[in-house]
Amino acid sequence: MYPKTLQQLIESFKMLPGVGQKTAERYALTMLESNIEDLNEFASNLMNIKLNIKTCKVCHNLTETEICDICADNTRDQNTICVVSSAKEVFSIEKTQEYHGVYHVLDGLISTKKGIMPDQLNIESLEKRLSQESKEVILALNATVEGEMTSLYLAKRLEDRVDVTRLAFGLPIGGHLDYADDMTLIKAFEGRNKIK
Template identity: 50%
Template sequence: MYPKIILDLIEDLKRLPGIGEKTAERLALHLITWDNQDLNHFGNNLINLKDKIKYCQTCGLLTDHDICQICQDETRTNDQIMVVSDSKDVFSIEKTNTFHGKYHILGGLIDFSKGIEPKDLNFDQLKLRIKDNIEIIIATNSTVEGELTAQYIKSLYKDDNIIVSRLGYGLPVGADLKYADELTLIKAVENRQKY
C-alpha cells in the first residue's frame, strides 16, 4: 500500500522503544509534512548522535565533551558517588535537584542469563574513583538484575573504609528509575539507607 521508502521508515521507527506499528505509521506520515529544512535538521541531528555523543571519561555519562558537566562541576561533593545502570537514570535523578554528588554509570546490570558479567560493566573505572571515607550510593533498579548488581558492589567494598548505601525503597519493586516520577525519586534519594 505505501511506497517502499515509507515502509522502510515505518520499520525503522518501530525499532524505537515503545513505538508500535500504528505509532510508527503515524510518525512516518507526519514527517512527510515537514519542509526540507526541518527534515534536513532532523536528519543531521540523527547523524550527529554517533559523531558527537560519547561517554564521559570519568563517570561514563553520555556527553558531548571528554568530561561531562557533572564531573567538571566543582560545587558538587566528591564524597558521594551514586552508581547507576545507565545515563537515563542520571537524567531522571538530576531532574529532582536533590543529589549533589557525582555519578558513576555501569553501562548495564549484571545479568548472567544474557551473558553480562561484572567484567562487561564499568567496574574498573569505579575502583579507580573510590577512596577512603567516601559514600557509594547504589541506585540500581529493584529488579533481580539490579539487586544482583547491588550485592556485587557491596561485596567489592565490604572490607574497606567505605560507606555503601542503597536508595530508599520509595521505588516500587520491579520499577525502572527512568519511569519513576520526581517525587518518588526525591524520597528514594532522601531515604537511602546503609547497605
C-alpha cells in the same frame, strides 16, 4: 502498498522501541506533512548523535566533552558517588535537583539470565575512583533481581574501602496501600521510621 520512499521511512521508524507497523505508518505520514527544514534538522540530529556523544572518561555518563559537566563541576561533592545502571538514570536523578554528588554509570546490571558478569560492567573504573577522601557510594539500582544482585556484589566488593548505602525501599509517593505488592509492603514495614 505505500510508495517506496515512504515504505523505507516506515521501516526506519520500526527500529524505535515499541513501535509497530501502525504507529510507524502514522509517524511517517506525519513527517510527510512537516516542512523541509524540520525534516532536515531531524535528519542531521540523527546523524550527529553518533559523532558528538561520547561517554565521560571518569563516570561513563553521556557527554560531548572528554569529561562530563558533572564530573567537571567543582561545586559538586566529588567524594560522594551515586552508582546507576545507565546514563538515563543520571538524568532522572538530576531532574530532582536534590543530589549534589557525582555519578558512576555501570552500563548494565549483573545478570545470570543474560550472562552479564561483573567484569563486563564499569566496576574496575569505579574502584579506581575511590580514594582516602571518598565518603560514600550510593547504590541507585533497580529494585529487581538483577539490581539486587548487583547491589549486593558491589557492597561486598567496596565495603572495606568506603561507606556503601542504597536507596530506600517503600511505598511510592501517591501509591495506595492496597495496590502495593507483598514485597513492597514487607520492605516498607522493615524500613518504617519514627514520625518527626
